[in-house]
Amino acid sequence: MPRMDGRKLIARLRAERPDLPVVVMTGFPPPDGAGALHGGKAPLRLLTKPIEIARLVAELRAVAGLN
Template sequence: MSGPLRVLMAEDEWLAAEILAEGLEDAGFRVLTAADGQAALELAAAGAEFDLLLTDLRMPRLDGRELIARLRAERPDLPVVVMTGYPPDGPDALHEGRAPLRLLTKPIEIAPLVAALKAVAGRA
């Protein structure tokens, strides 16, 4: 991978999504924002290009856990960063397989988020 990392972000809290997208774009990422997991899945199905997934866990229509499972059914190596105010019992509770996954607890600050995204994408 070269060039800016392309992030598909699923976050149902509009203000949080705006702040995170702006911070990530300032850090050199390209961000495609989806209002929830279903919208993110629809973007992916429509051919949106992205290198990694940034997702909340609790969202209407389709939660982050199911979004990860569905996207990784097509792309088993998809790197994922999960952000949540309600962490499960560790990242192993969120996925199977070997693809990288990081879990961050809300509130999220940009610097640790940037570091986590770069780490899962192998650009740390």
């Protein structure tokens, strides 16, 4: 993203909605893993590209509470 990295985006979104579930898709995960991005109580999933569609759907369903 040209103006903001994922960590800043998650922080901004969660400042407005701390309960917002987040699914992050990245080609370059942070060395600390999902813990480096979490910053809240709502679910956060970190997926590393390439991602199979079935896994993406499963993770989206999980953070949405649909499993």
